[in-house]
Amino acid sequence: MENRCNLDLDFIPKELKLLLEIMKTENEDRYxxxxxxxxxxxxxxxxxxxxxHHRVYPVIYSKLKNLNENVIPKSVIETLYQEYRKNIFQMLGLCREMEQVSKLFTENRIAVLFLKGPVIAADIYDDISLRTSKDLDILIPINCLEKAEKLLLNCGYEKKVNPFILNEWKWKSHHMVYFHPQRNIQLEIHWRLQPRPWSEPSFSELWERRRVSTITTYPVHFLGKEDLFLYLVSHGARHAWFRLRWLLDIDKLLGKGIDFDKTNLLLKKYNNIHIVGQALILASQLLKTPIYDEMKTSKVRNRSKQLAQMAIFFMKDMLPLETIMLTNEYERYQFSLKSSNLHKIYPILLLFYPTIADAETLRLPKSIHFLYFPFRPFLWAWRTATKYTKSYRK
Known part of the structure; x- marks a missing residue:
């Protein structure tokens, strides 16, 4: 990348710098x-x-396993090996479940696209053991949600329930979480790739460009290359790239090659050039990912560089996302990430949409739940006043 895109990395610890250097090293024995x-x-x-923390230990182990213990302490290699071994069993279990879910949904006429997990580990890394995944993420048409849920519940899955009213879930979320206690597997059903109001292709468009994985006996469908690239970029950007694994995905995917003409068309249509620029800068600066001229000129801009530099702040600390989301830095980052006026005012608009807290404050028959819309400001004021009154009495 051009010098003007150089990032300030002076404040990150040397251990993280070493981790990054090992990740981008090809000849481990020598370098x-x-x-x-x-x-x-x-x-x-x-x-x-x-x-x-960054979920890159399988790749790090694969690069360090044959080195002399005089270079890397033996205890470090042993710890990496134990975690690497655990991950192999985790990925094999997810692979088996992925095939079963694909068969279950397909036989019941539900089109399903797998977003992450073993399917992209095999596609990007050529080896499911080199990427970690804690769950399976799938995308289905929104009109199939009820049918899909019944199928999963009948198979022993349990739904992690978040109470909603007035279809609040459609506007405030983009997936539901299910857990199988016997198999210890979590499954996320998405009806959108990203939360609203991010612009994205329809399910039918994604389905037309789908690919079929060869790692299972039963066919498993997943995103086309360009769709996968943009999905991983958007996912990483929304989560402030606080795990290096997501950036390594981008590095490996670009190394496999994508169709830049198709990618550029999608970028213009869905207005996410700035976050692609951010990903390119981060990958180039941190992992020395080769960025071709077709991807440089229109996407690497000052805004992208600012977003990339902001992301470095979240990479250096080993904080969970829940903690990161409470920081002022994260709020500023999320605001800088937004690409349209709708994106910026959408959180404000959601404040006027009724929540389960309103239903708990004033119970109304379901037939007149629409009254929660005009009542919401008053119910919010009542809860706030009650809260302060209780605090004052204490």
């Missing part, structure tokens, strides 16, 4: 000993914590 010598007095405990 890793030099890197370890360069970054002296490494805190190996912190190094392992960072590898685990």
């Amino acid at each position: 890793v000993p030099f890197l370890v010598e360069t970054y002296k007095n490494i805190d190996w405990k912190l190094f392992l914590q960072l590898a685990m």
